[in-house]
Amino acid sequence: MTWETVIGLETHAQLSTAAKIFSGASTAFGAAPNSQAAAVDLALPGVLPVLNRGAVERAIRFGLAVGATIHRRSVFARKNYFYPDLPKGYQISQFEIPVVVGGSIGILSPSRGEMRVNLTRAHLEEDAGKSLHEDFHGMSGIDLNRAGTPLLEIVTEPDMRSADEAVAYARALHALVRWIGICDGNMQEGSFRCDANVSVRRTGATTLGTRCEIKNLNSFRFMQEAIDHEVRRQIELIEDGGTVVQETRLYDPDRRETRSMRSKEDAQDYRYFPDPDLPPLMIDEAWIDRVRGEMPELPEAMQARWRTAYALPAADAQALTASRELAAYFEVAARTAGGEARIVANWVLGDLAAALNRGGVEIAHAAVSANALAGLIRRIGDGTISGRIAKDVFEAMWQGEATGDDAADVIIARKGLRQIADVGAIEKIVDDALAANAAIVAEYKAGKEKAFNSLVGKVMAASKGKANPAQVNAILKQKLG
Amino acid sequence: MALTLADVARIAHLARLDIDATEAQAVHAKLESIFALIDALDTVDTAGVEPMAHAQDTAMPLRDDVVTETDQHALFQRGAPAVTDGLYLVPRVVE
Amino acid sequence: MPGIDGTVAELVAALRAKEISSVELTRAVLGRIEAAQPAINAFISVDAEGALAQATAADAALARGDAPGLAGIPIAHKDVLMTAGLRTTCGSRMLADFVAPYDAHVVTGLREAGTVLVGKTNMDEFAMGSSNESSYFGPVRNPWNPAYVPGGSSGGSAAAVAARLVPAASGTDTGGSIRQPASFTGICGMKPTYGVCSRYGLVAYASSLDTPGVFARTAQDCGLILNAMAGHDRRDATSLARPREDYTRDLAQPLAGLRIGLPSAYFDDGVDADVAHAVDDALRAFRALGATTVAVELPNVGLSVPVYYVLASAEASSNLSRFDGVRYGHRAAHYTDLVDMYKKSRAEGFGAEVKRRILTGTYVLSHGYYDAYYLKAQKVRRLIAGDFARAYAQCDVLMGPVTPGTAYRLGEKIDDPVQMYLGDIFTIAGNLTGTPGISVPCGFDQRGLPIGLLIQGPAFAEAKLLNVAHRFQQATDWHARAPQGVA
Incomplete structure (x- = not known):
């Protein structure tokens, strides 16, 4: 029996406004408890909400970015429930008529290739405060600084069929909201929070299985783990003759499992x-x-344009648009480097990304500028250095041995890394190498093909990497007859 | 639509109002008479009528995205039932 | 010199003429409030110290010659309006010790106009009630006969003005809470158009209906006070951005040609004979002033009460959720856990009528009932608004009794909420349609209790209503009569 997984995601993106959605309090993260809870956020008697234009504008931007319908008239509703982090006893949200309806986001599914995830809606609402569960003499502490922070809740159709697809969508959405400047995407601080609705059904079934909502997926890795776990749990449950109960479950990253949230068991009537x-x-x-x-x-x-103009593979184009800064970096580097943009893409996604990762550095603060990287790549293209040497030059540039757009040239000159172009000089090195490694030559002649590579290595080492590997190959072949 | 005693218990819980059996009986009787009054609405034909949510037909005014509030938590917490280190204290919240 | 019993207009003149100082006036007012409190219980809080300080400042401004329009006039605010630094209780145990950290918009307006705030008036708990018997601070009594209720929910403000304790007071009107007590106590009470006075700082009962307004003895005074209360407020999304107006501008206009609509529903058998006679006499007076009358139909107005009790209760159930014992207000001393803390705090903090409305509202919004009750009521609200729009195409104002009967005895209706609710049958439509109305004294019943005439108009007809009421008061002296024992 095979199973199909069906996933829909609900994402709460905190909108990057200066002030809250219904009050003039700051939305800045990390302030002293309740120092940013204004009278409106605290629901003092007699206060009233007034909507922040900046929040609406961000919702419009999102709607346009995903090709959705923006309702010319939308309505705010009250969702009533009691919770200490919800000061009014209701959350102001949008229910029947949200501001954004429809739209879609393109993703690259590992199993199904390029596909679109359809959005049901995106609506404006206010965030709740925080309950702190450290022990205050057996009590919980309530901090309402976050209460009233604007949220855009983005809801998908149940279009995803695996945790991989859910993560691909979440990453694409995460990139998009930062791209259009409506959310800072900081998952640690809770600026971008996903809940997953997960159900399973037998392959070929047309109706949906009973779903569980998993909360607290505050990293892409947790999302992957939580969904994988939840899918296994549901399948095992059904195969053991049980049934899935619709409920809210919390992912516990320490135990790598989901568990039922008792506080949500109470049948809600909002x-x-x-x-x-x-x-x-x-x-x-x-x-x-x-x-x-x-x-x-x-x-x-941008991806479509690059795939046409630069013949970039879909995966590269997608990866390079992870952020506006990265995309801009690539675009500048590709334009300046000329020639094969795919090589530029490889450098940006390879050595540059690795260096950024190692140092935990944002692309905006990369030690090697786009122009400098292009300068380096041009020197590979024109044969000044080999790809191998280029990696060393890049490392030197990253360490700040030279800065400026011509950093690569400065380092190549200073270190004398220019490739040996003179055939006579290379022939001399090859001859010396053959003479010094008679045993390997013998092995080669005895039919051991691998010995050839070993000889290439010896020659390259003797040239301190400056010989052109293709030339070395050709000359070696010719000499070994 | 008959309102039952069980309904009274259900809505009292939803509204977070503690109510004992005797009180519930009394409230139930009064609510029944109130709903007898309200049920007059059943007789009205409202087909095609747009619901009226506001007294005036106006559009939402918007505020500029500007921080206008300052920290007033000391003032606002002056009469709070239980506060420690700027936090409001409540019986432990279970998730 | 008008002395303490002067109207707002007279006192403004006397203060400017230095015939009396604000401190003298305020001291006299404080003395009267203290004397009347045991019998009437019109006030929940009196701020003698603050009032005298404001009066001193007003006198200084008057002496300098830069005093604002209402400088030195003592007033009282209904205790549902937030007043910075003063206790604001809403007549509830829930907020019995709550000190407001800010001023309501209308409070600010009257402060800036120079009025002297002497105290906060008693009211039905959270403005839910028509008799002022639901206050945690005890019932208010009618100055005309302390065995009778003053009406509600703004009963304290009405009684204070009727007993000549203050020349004017604020109130709020959600279903008739200004107009009905004004009628029961023989004074003027005006509910303006929804959105003309900001609700910021008015502790919400039913947000789509709540309207701040004014009590005074004359229409002219209502206009003077309203001038200071009204105005656009960016903190209230339902406050209307309209140019400021002088609501007293048309007071003296003649009434010749005025078309008075008489809704048949307001003149049926349910109206007490004394009330019907007094209203007929008033209409005769208007005809003598040159007005004409025309019969109009409001086919759905009879549904106002059920519509109101669905919508107001629903909104109230949500508005009062913030009183949870977490950030302010009453918290029970004993509880087992969070839910129990909520339930006990709210059960102890709220009185019976408030709980009934919360439960009614919770029920009509609960799953499976929303369409049948809430949505249905909103649709009927639209039908009622249509009725009024059609009526105003035929007339300038509508007239009728404020209530079917006069004030009743304390305790008489307290166990029959539906009977009490039905007493608001003529006023509620003004809230559902958001249109203005004024109650003007027009006689007394056989027991000597006041009768009020309800004058209603289309949105923004405040100046017209005040004009009509003013000309009536020029032609009659009902408003000049004072309860016994009052100077």
Whole structure:
């Protein structure tokens, strides 16, 4: 019996406004407890919400970025429930008429290739505060600094069929919201939080299985692990003759499993109704047009352009649009380097990415600028250095041995790394190497093909890597007859 | 739509109001008379009528995205039932 | 010299003429409040010290000649409006010790106009009630006869003005909570158009209906106070961005040609004979002033009460969720866990009427009932608004009794909420439609209790309503009569 997994994601993206969605309090992270909880955030008696234009504008930007419908009239509703981190006893959200409906995001599925994940909706709402469970004499502490931070809740259709696809979507969405500048994407601080609705069904079934909602997926790795675990749990449960109960489950990264959230067991009845404090949100054509005019080129458009203009593979194009900064870096490097953009892509996604990773450095602060990297790649293209030597030059550039757009040339000259172009000089080194390694030559002649590579290595070492490997190959072949 | 005693217990829980059996009986009787009044709405034909949520037909005014508030937690917490280190204290929250 | 019993307009003139100082006036007012408190219980808090300080400042400004329009006039605020540094209880145990950290918008307006805030008036708990018997601080009594209720929910403000304790007071009106107590106590009470006065700092009962307004003895005074209360407030998304206006500008306009609509529903058998006679007499007076009357139909207005009890209760159930014993207000002393803390704190903090409305509202919003109750009520609300729009195409104002009967005895209706609810049958539509209305004294019943005439108009007709009421008061003297024992 084979099983199919069905996943839909709900993402809460904190919008990068200066002030909260319904008050003038700051949204900055990490302030002293309740120092950023204004009267409105605390739900003091008599206070009223007033919607932040910046939050709406970010929702419009998102809607445009995913090709969604932006409702010209949307409505805020109250979702009623009691919880200490919810000061009003209700959350102001959007229910029947959200600001954004539809749209889709393209992803590269490891199993199904390029595909689109359809969005159901994206709506504006306010974040809750935080309950701190350290022991305050058996009590919990409530910090309402986060209460009222604007959220865009982005809900997908149940379009994903594996944890890999869910992660690919989450990464694409994460890149997109940062790309269009509506969310800082900081998952540690909770700026980008995903919940996954997971169900399984027998392959070929047309109806959905009972789903569980997994909360607390605050990294892509946890998302992968949690979904994989949850899928296994559900399949085992059903195969053992049990049934899946619809519930909310929390991922515990330490135990690598999901567990039922008791606090959510209480059957919820949110008693939604339109918030009488807030008239309908009206968004006119002019506003949408202005936001459209200010939109940067979007990652999907950029990927398509590069795939055509530069013949980049889909995976590379996707990886290079992980952020606007990375994409801009690549674009500058590719334009300056000329020639094969695919080589530039390999450098950016290879050595550069590795160096950034090692140092934990953001692309914006890369020690090697796009122009400098292009300068290096040009020297490979024109035969000044080999790809092998280029890696050393890159390392030297990264260590700051030379800066500026011509850093590669400076280092090549200073260290004398220019490739040996003179055939006579190479022949001399080859002859010396053959003479010094008679045993290996004998092995080769006895039919041991591997010995040839060993000889190439000896020659390259003798040239201190400056010989052109292709030339060395050719001359060796010719000499060994 | 008859409101039962069980409904009273359910909505009292939803509304987080402690209510004992005797009280529930009394409340139930009063709510029944209130709903007898409210049920007059059943007789009205409202087909095609747009619900009216607000007294005035206006659009949402918007505030600029500017921080205007300062830290006033000392003032706001002056009358709080239980506070430690700037945090409001509540019986332990179980997740 | 008008002395303490002067109207706002008279006192403004006397203060400017230095015939009386604000400190003298305020001392006299504080003395009267203290004397009347045991019998009437109109106040929850009195701020003698603060009032005298404000009066001193007002006198200084008057002496300098840069005093704002209402400088030195003592007023009281309903205890549902936030007043910085003063206890604001909403008539509830829940907020019995709550000190407001900020001023409501209308409080700020009246402060800036120079008024002297002497105290906070008693009210039905969280403005839910029509008799002022649901206050945690005890019932308010009608100055005309202490065995009778003053009406509610703004009963304390109405009684304070009727007993000549203050010349004017604020109130709030969600289903009739200004107009009905004004009627029961023989004074003017005005509920403006929804959105004209900001709700910021008004502790919400039913947000789509709550309207701050004013009590005074004359229409002119209502206009003067409203001038200081009204105005756009960016902190209230339902506050209307309209140019400021002088609501007293048309007071003196003649009424010749005024078309008065008489809704048949307001003149049926349910209205007490004394009330019907007084209203008929008032209409005769208006005809004598040159007005004409026309019969109009409001086919759905009879549904106002059920619509109101669905919508107001639903909104209240949500609005009052913030009173959870976490950040302010009452927290039970004993509980087992978080949910129990919520339940006990709320059960102890709220009175019976508030709990009933929370439960009613929770039920109508709960799963499976929303469409049948809440959505249905919103649709009928639309039908009622349509009725009024059609009526105003035929007339300038609507008139009728404020309530079917006059004030009743304390305790008479307390066990029959539906009977009490039905007393608001004529006023509720003004809240559902968001339109203005004023209650004007127009007579007394056989027991000597006041009767009020309800004058309603389309949105933003405040100046017109005040004009109509003012001309009526020029032609009658009902408003000049004071309860016994009042100077």
